[in-house]
Amino acid sequence: MRARIFRSQTERDEFLLNLKLTQCPHCKKVGTLNRHGALRGYDENNVRHKSIRARRVFCSNRNQAAGCGRTFSAWIADKVKRLFLSAEQLWTFLNEAAANGNKRKAFKKLNSSMSDSAPYRIWKRLQNAQSSIRTTLSTMCPPSKIDGSQPSNTPAESTLAHLIKAFTGHGLNPIAAFQLTLQAFFI
Ligand SMILES: [Zn+2]
Structure with missing residues (x-):
């Protein structure tokens, strides 16, 4: 559909x-x-x-x-398919989780009513979607270099930085802007 x-x-x-x-x-x-x-x-x-x-x-x-x-x-644009969280909440969670490497802790900050396994399921969805997200983003702009593109950046961090670069100035968080601009679901 x-x-x-x-x-x-x-x-x-x-x-x-x-x-x-x-x-x-x-x-x-x-x-x-x-x-x-x-x-x-x-x-x-x-x-x-x-x-x-x-x-x-x-x-x-x-x-x-x-x-x-x-x-x-x-x-x-702020709704995410098959997910309780809004795009804004998902964006907050992914950034926290990518930055501190602790998905459970990042998820706690949302005060969500979702189960304890939710952060892992959501992270898995990001991982599954990541290569298609990056392919799409690279048609829009080249990936950004974070801190001189240190090899310590994880793939998730690079993807999130690329999203920010591609979707700054839309007046929406980057996930909602992605969905609105591309008319496609983020994950
Ligand atoms: Zn028709």
Whole structure:
């Protein structure tokens, strides 16, 4: 399923209000898009109730509508797919963990309600995504040299520094800016 990622909830709401004037990202038809419920999940700020993580949109092929029958989801840049944490919290955690090498301790600082294994799972997701993140970033700008590019820098530190370099000045944290600019999920 494709996703559209918006800077803010306001921008997403505006998009949803104008669906009838919007081209389907799959079949390019206009006038066939409809709201189609929400993707719900638990959120760090609302752990007791499932909250809306993304809105679904359906390109209608029902009742003789000319759409393609496919769906896509409308996200906000600060949400991270399949994760409780916001992009801002994830960014804080990754920086702490990369800097001090202690994932558990870095995670504690977030005062998160997630389980003790969460920091390791999240770190694993970063590791799995890292080579594709770096490939993407290198199409935007060359990696930055941290402290004269000392060999002691870990791959994670280099990736985070590269992110900062690529996404400074977007008014968003680098993970949200990545998701918004590239219209792709960070991890
Ligand atoms: Zn369509």
